[in-house]
Amino acid sequence: MARINAAALGREPVSRLLIKQALPASVGILVMSLNVLIDTIFVGNWIGSVAIAAINVVLPVSFFIAALGMAIGIGGSSIISRALGAENKERALRTFGNQITLTLILTVILVVLGLSFIDFLIPAFGGKGDIFAPAKIYYTVVLYGVPFLALAMMGNTVIRAEGKPKFGMIAMIIPSVGNLILDYIFINRMGLGMFGAAWATTASYLLCLAFILWFFLSKYSELKISFSHFGLDFTILKEISSLGFVTLSRQAVVSITYLLMNNILFNLGGEDSVAVYAIIGRMLMFALFPVLGVTQGFLPIAGFNYGAQKYQRVRKSINTAILYSCILGLLVFAGIMFFSEDIVKVFTKNPDIIKDTPPAMRWVFAATPIIALQLIGAAYFQAVGKAVPALLLTLSRQGFIFIPLILILPMFYGEIGVWISFPIADVLSTIVTGYFLNREIRLRLNPPIKD
Template sequence: MARKNSTDLGEKPISKLLIQQAVPASIGILVMSLNILIDTIFVGNWIGAIAIAAINVVLPVSFFIAALGMAIGTGGSSIISRALGADDKPKALKTFGNQITLTLLLTVGLVIPGLYFMDFLIPAFGGKGDIFEPAKVYYTIVLYGVPFLALCMMGNTVIRAEGKPRYAMIAMIIPSVGNLILDYIFINRMDLGMAGAAWATTASYMLCFGYVFWFFLSDKSELKISKTHFRMDFPILKEIGSLGGVTLSRQAVVSLTYLLMNNILFNLGGEDSVAVYAIIGRMLMFALFPVLGVTQGFLPIAGFNYGAQNYDRVRKSINTAILYSSALGLLIFLGIMFFADDIVYIFTQNANVVKETPPAMRWVFAATPIIALQLIGAAYFQAIGKAIPAFLLTLSRQGFIFIPLILILPVYFGETGVWASFPVADLLSTIITGYFLNREIVKTLR
């Protein structure tokens, strides 16, 4: 019965299969995003706007280390999906064992210097002035839980590669719900401030790890590994590294973007401008959940069928995923355009932040209806194991286009130039991705 779940990826109708894969992924991302959103609301209302900015400063460092788990998970899961599609289970098992070993070695190894150099890292990422002290409290505690988060992110992608999106969804829901409950206890009831917010986050990572650990020990998983699977296998590590490097590079660029954005905005408008960016960042995580859910649901379908050399189904999965996610992107765009002014009041009553956030948010979401093509196109190359085009397309928006724009446009247009960089980068990267995806479809899938 367990084997049938992954086999379904090559048999069920694409539309039905994409919905079955995308809905749990979307719900999981929604709950995780709601957790981040509500956590920000709690912190903003129970501690203050400075606390929101402090958490935003810490996120790039902690998320980069945790992203190692996501990168290893995504790279390895592409191998696992294709191996299951090709009925090569020994390779799938060996890959999973190597993923666990690599995640532990890298994340634990980075937490130590991360703690040692925190007095340098926090100001470098915009934690200056009144932001520094609360950011330092939050950073110190959260970093202890980051290895657990990395293992959860790695395990979640493997669960999805097995064709079991419902369990992957639960793995995302558990820490989100746990964090909100602990936020209420630690911040509101026990009045622990930033330390309370940090301990709630760290404990939620541990809850997630406990669930993922249970899943792979239970009969729900096809991947029953033994001690031999943990031994490093260089060809597998190389493939994990090349494909996972796409995800890691993306997160590294995201962290660099946070560093630049926080510093540029602090210089232009002080702590309030950093808080504006923090709120918009949370809305990006929250509002785009259905589009990201379709992207996550698309990955195992494309990888499995490509491994089975069923190219007609791969092509259909691309078209269907782009259609569904574009329609969802349009709805998100309309919601932000009409309700941006109402949204900001949920986070804070700070007069400057309330005034500055809505127009900035409208700029940031202006190109939302077209981003589906860029996301699905980059994900396709990662799913089928083509690391170089996946790497280049993934970084085209955030790295090659967006970073130069936020360095140039603010010189001439101030803060408006910062916010206008978002839709311009979205438009240009979508055009580039569309060209390469169409060329790949004509060359390979036909």
């Protein structure tokens, strides 16, 4: 059954296939986003708005280490998808074994370093004043669970590369539901505060990993690796690293962005401004779930068909993914524009934050209808194994455009300069990505090789 499902990536109609791949991915991302969203609501209402800011300070560090797992997962999954498309199962197995070994080695090293420099990292990421103490509590506990999360994120991308999006969806739902239940028990019922919030998150990572381990040991996975596959293969590691570096670089830039944003906003408006950004950041994770789901669903389809040299299907998958994502992005845009005040009131009762967040949120989401092109374009190059353009296009928005904007515009426009940087970066990076994607389609995907 597993073999048939993987081969279906090259047979079924692209529109139907994209829906089948994207819907479970979207549901999984939705549940994970709801987890982050509701977790923030719980923390804001049961602990306070300073606790929201504290979690926002910790996220870049823990997310960067966890992103190692996702980077290794996506880099290796690109190889696995193309290997399955080319009917080279042994290469797929060796790649999966190398992914596990590499994830374990790197995340354990980084957790040790992260705990060693805790008193430097938290203030550097904006954990100053009243934010420092709760941030340190949350950071210490959550970091212990990051290797579990990294392995789970890596495994989830491999599940999708096998053409099993429903199991990938379940893997994302389990920790989300578990975290919310444990939040209620640890924070509301047991009164453990930030300590309880941190342990709820860490335990949820372990639940996710347990399910993924079960999947790969079960009959549903065709990737049955042996001990010999765990031995590091330089050729495979090089390709995993080059493709995974795209994802890791993106998360590194996200972490740098959090660092800069937290510090810039703290200097402009104190703890309340950091809390405003924390709420907007949660909405960015939550509201864009359907667009991100389409992007996740698109990756294995493009990779498999590119490996099978079915270039017409690759073109079809690009066009269909962009169309679906643009429609969904437009709906997200409309929801934010009309309901931003109601959204903010769910997170906090602080009147200043309720007043300041809605206009900032509208600026941040202003270019949402067009970002699909940027996301799908960068994802295409990663899916087909073209690391350099994937890296440059992935970094174009936040690295090359957004960071310079938030360093310059606030000098002239204050806090509003921070918020208008978002749509400007979205528009400019979309134009750049559109140009290179169109060029790639004309030069590489036009030959009618295999239907």
